[in-house]
Amino acid sequence: MPLLEVRELEKQFGGLKAIAGLNFSVPEKIIFSVIGPNGAGKTTLFNLLTNVYRPSSGSILFQGKDITAMPSFRIAEIGITRTFQNLQVFLNMTALENVMVGCHLHSRAGLISAAVRLPSVIREEKRVRRMAMEALEFCGLLDVADMPADALPYGILKKLEIARALAARPRLLLMDEPAAGLNDTETMEMCGLITRICQSGITIILVEHNMSLVMEISHHVLVLNYGELLAQGSPYEVQHNQEVISAYLGEG
Ligand SMILES: Nc1ncnc2c1ncn2[C@@H]1O[C@H](COP(=O)(O)OP(=O)(O)OP(=O)(O)O)[C@@H](O)[C@H]1O
Ligand SMILES: [Mg+2]
Incomplete structure (x- = not known):
């Protein structure tokens, strides 16, 4: 069974079909x-997968279960988290606090028990902090844990968003342009991080304009054009597909 399956997915904005009759499936890992x-x-596809937008028609299955109408917070709880094309970091919080926000998906404490600070709540906070520290460590960010996010450079904030998405312990991670705006060294580091996330057993759907990065680390590439599937296959197949070359990659 594929981890994710998209069937006849459509999203219409007024007269524009942003996603049109899209079918694909994503195997695990x-x-x-x-x-x-x-x-x-x-990005519209990611917004559909996380139910930020409701599809005009079609369905989305995760581990065989229809999640098309599932609320976004539930989708995150069952194991799909994401990063954003435009950074969504809380600048007035520390790096650690930003990542702890991601863990609260798994926090079981209710409002009243939290207010009176029951021992179970204190234990829970420790657990959340530990999960967040693990995610920071995985992303190489332990030494900035207590820094306010607004003091951190852009390249670090891109990793911080990934740490937050990982802290929720997803099975599927959606990454929207993780290398956008990064310099060459940062891009290489990002390549390594994405590969390590995959090696840890998490499936990744990667949206990225940096073609050398995509072709180097992807197992499978799907090409979208005007909301439709233009081609899919291995990086090699896609790079040598005549339609893809004329529509997108360009000659040479
Ligand atoms: N909320 C919205 N309302 C109306 N139109 C939208 C909305 N969101 C996206 N669109 C339109 O849908 C189309 C697809 O947009 P989308 O942001 O998904 O593209 P993209 O592939 O992510 O592009 P980019 O590479 O520039 O990020 C565009 O024509 C866009 O203008
Ligand atoms: Mg986009």
Whole structure:
């Protein structure tokens, strides 16, 4: 059974079909990249997968279960988390606090027991802190744990968002342009981080414009064009597909 299956998915914004009759499935534990020109529908696809947008039609199955109408917080709880094309970091919090926000998905404490600080709540806080520290460590961010986010450079904040998404212990991680705005060294580090996340057993759907990164680390590449599937296959197959070359990659 594939981890994720998308069937006849459509999203219409007024007269525009941002996603049109899309079908694909994602096997477990691979880096599955989605590429395509600006406006092809990549971010819209992520918004559909996380139910930020409700599809106009079609369905989404995760581990065989229909999640098309599931609220976003439940989707995160069952194991799909994401990062954003435009950084969504709380600048007035520390790096650690930002990541702890991701863990609270798994926090079981109710409001009243939290207010009176029962021992169980204190234990829970320690657990959340530990999970957040583990995610920071995985992303190489332990030494900035107590720094306020607004004092951290952009390249670190991109990793911080990933740490937050990982802290929720996802099975599927959606990454929307993790290398955008990074310099060459940071891009290489990001390549390594994405590969390590996959090696840890987490499936990744990667949206990225940096083609050398995509072709180097992906197991499978799907090309979107005007909301439709133009081609999919191995990086090699996609790079040598004539339609993809004319629509997107360009000659040479
Ligand atoms: N909320 C919205 N309302 C109306 N149109 C939208 C909305 N969100 C996206 N669109 C349109 O849907 C199309 C797909 O946009 P989307 O952001 O998914 O593209 P993308 O592939 O992520 O592009 P980029 O590579 O530039 O990030 C675009 O034409 C966009 O203008
Ligand atoms: Mg986008």
